Amino acid sequence: MNRILKEMIEHAATWPQEDQEELAEYARxxxxxxxxxxxxxxxxxxxxxxxxxQADRGEFVSDELIAEADKRHEG
Incomplete structure (x- = not known):
């Protein structure tokens, strides 16, 4: 591992959890x-x-709600 990356990872260990998770997401x-x-x-x-x-319980968004969302995103 190059020096810059190693230093960055060591410094990132001091960041708040939320920021560390964001960095991990970028790495993924x-x-x-x-x-x-x-x-x-x-x-x-x-x-x-x-x-x-939710799907196993049959909890789906209604067709009407999907149609409304589609209308808002057209053209």
């Missing part, structure tokens, strides 16, 4: 671009699990 995106494999964060994994549980 770079890694995904380089390898073609994206690794979800714990927060993303939890959000997917919540969405799947």
């Amino acid at each position: 995106e770079i890694e995904a671009r380089r390898t073609g494999v994206y690794t979800m964060s714990d927060q993303e994994r939890a959000a997917v699990a919540r969405g799947l549980a």
Whole structure:
């Protein structure tokens, strides 16, 4: 690891958790671009699990709400 990167990582360890998570997200995106494999964060994994549980319970957005959203984003 080059000196600049090593110093940056050491300094980032002193940042607030939210900033450290943001830096980790950027690193995951770079890694995904380089390898073609994206690794979800714990927060993303939890959000997917919540969405799947909602789908299992039949909780979907109504067709009317989707149509309204589509109208707002046209043209």
